[in-house]
Amino acid sequence: VIKEKHRNNYKVFESSISENLKTMFTMETELRKALSKEEFELHYQPQKNLKTGKIVGMEALLRWKHPVKGYIPPLDFISLAEKTGLIIEIGDWVLEEACRQNKYWQDQGFEPVIVSVNMSAKQFHQNGLVEKLEKVLMETGLDPEFLELEITESISMTNEKNILTTMQQLRNLGVFVSIDDFGTGYSSLKYLSLFPITKLKIDKMFMDDTQKQNPAIVKSIIHMSHSLDMKVIAEGVETMEQLNFLENEKCDEMQGFYFSKPLPPEQLSKLLVTLR
Numbered sequence: 001v002i003k004e005k006h007r008n009n010y011k012v013f014e015s016s017i018s019e020n021l022k023t024m025f026t027m028e029t030e031l032r033k034a035l036s037k038e039e040f041e042l043h044y045q046p047q048k049n050l051k052t053g054k055i056v057g058m059e060a061l062l063r064w065k066h067p068v069k070g071y072i073p074p075l076d077f078i079s080l081a082e083k084t085g086l087i088i089e090i091g092d093w094v095l096e097e098a099c100r101q102n103k104y105w106q107d108q109g110f111e112p113v114i115v116s117v118n119m120s121a122k123q124f125h126q127n128g129l130v131e132k133l134e135k136v137l138m139e140t141g142l143d144p145e146f147l148e149l150e151i152t153e154s155i156s157m158t159n160e161k162n163i164l165t166t167m168q169q170l171r172n173l174g175v176f177v178s179i180d181d182f183g184t185g186y187s188s189l190k191y192l193s194l195f196p197i198t199k200l201k202i203d204k205m206f207m208d209d210t211q212k213q214n215p216a217i218v219k220s221i222i223h224m225s226h227s228l229d230m231k232v233i234a235e236g237v238e239t240m241e242q243l244n245f246l247e248n249e250k251c252d253e254m255q256g257f258y259f260s261k262p263l264p265p266e267q268l269s270k271l272l273v274t275l276r
C-alpha cells in the first residue's frame with residue numbers, strides 16, 4: 001500500500017513539474033510575441049516635490065496588455081524575463097519608450113521632469129550599457145539630466161569595481177542613479193558614500209510602519225540621505241497622515257496612490273494640463 005501511495009505521489013509531483021515547465025515555456029513564447037506585437041505599455045506614476053508641490057518626476061512602470069488575459073502586472077513576468085534573458089530586450093524597449101515619451105511631453109511645452117526607469121541587475125551588468133544609453137538619448141533627443149535609472153540593492157555588491165565604473169560613467173553622462181526599495185535588500189552602508197547614487201527610494205513597507213506608529217526607520221533614512229548629500233523619496237504613500245509626516249521630516253519627494261496611481265500617458269497629460 002505504501003509503495004502504491006509513493007508511486008502516486010511521485011506521479012503527481014512529476015506532472016506538476018511538467019505543468020510548471022509548460023506554463024513557463026508558454027509564457028516565454030508569449031513574452032517573445034509580446035515584444036514583436038507591441039503588447040507592452042508604460043504607465044507613469046508622478047513624483048511630487050514636497051516643498052514646491054510640483055511634479056518633478058515620473059516613474060515608468062511596465063504593463064503587458066495580453067490579448068486574452070488583459071493587463072498582466074510586472075511582478076508576474078519580470079522574473080521569468082530575467083531568467084530567460086528576455087529582460088534585456090524588454091528593458092531596451094522600456095528605456096527607449098520612456099525617453100521618447102518624456103521628450104514628447106517636453107516638446108508639448110510641459111515643464112521638464114525626470115523620467116525614472118527600473119533596471120534589473122542583469123540589465124545593469126550588461127556589456128555596453130553606457131553606450132546603449134548614449135545612443136537612446138541621442139536618438140530620442142532627451143537630455144540625460146531628465147533620465148534616472150532605478151536599481152535595487154540586488155545588483156549585489158560582488159563586483160564592486162565594475163559597479164562603481166558603470167555608475168561613474170552614467171553620472172559623467174549626466175544620468176541619475178537611484179536605489180529602489182531601499183532597506184529591503186542587502187547593501188553595505190559603505191557603498192552609499194562610495195557610489196555616485198543620487199537618490200534613495202524608501203520602500204513602501206517602511207511607510208506602512210509609519211501608520212503603525214513606528215516611524216523610526218523612515219526618519220533615519222531621510223536624515224541619512226541628506227547627510228550623504230542624496231535626495232530621498234517615499235514610495236507607496238497612501239494617506240494624508242503619511243504625507244504630513246514626510247513633510248515634517250523634510251523628505252524631498254513622494255510618490256503614491258494618495259497623490260496619483262500610475263497612469264497611461266494620455267491620462268497623465270491631462271493631469272499635467274490641470275496643474276499647469
Ligand code: C2E
Pocket residue numbers: 045060061062073074075078091094118119120150180181204235236237238255256257258262
Ligand atoms: P517598484 O519599482 O518599487 O514600483 C513601485 C510599485 O508600487 C509599482 O507597482 C506601483 O504601481 C506600486 N505603487 C505605487 N504607489 C503605491 C501605493 O501608494 N500603494 C501601493 N499599494 N502600491 C503602490 P507595479 O507597477 O506593479 O510594479 C512592480 C515592480 O515591478 C516595480 O516595483 C519594479 O520592481 C518592477 N518593474 C516595473 N516596471 C519595470 C520595468 O520596466 N523594468 C524592470 N526591470 N522592472 C520593472
Ligand code: MG
Pocket residue numbers: 059118150180
Ligand atoms: Mg521603481
Ligand code: MG
Pocket residue numbers: 180181201203235
Ligand atoms: Mg520601489
Ligand code: MG
Pocket residue numbers: 181
Ligand atoms: Mg518594489
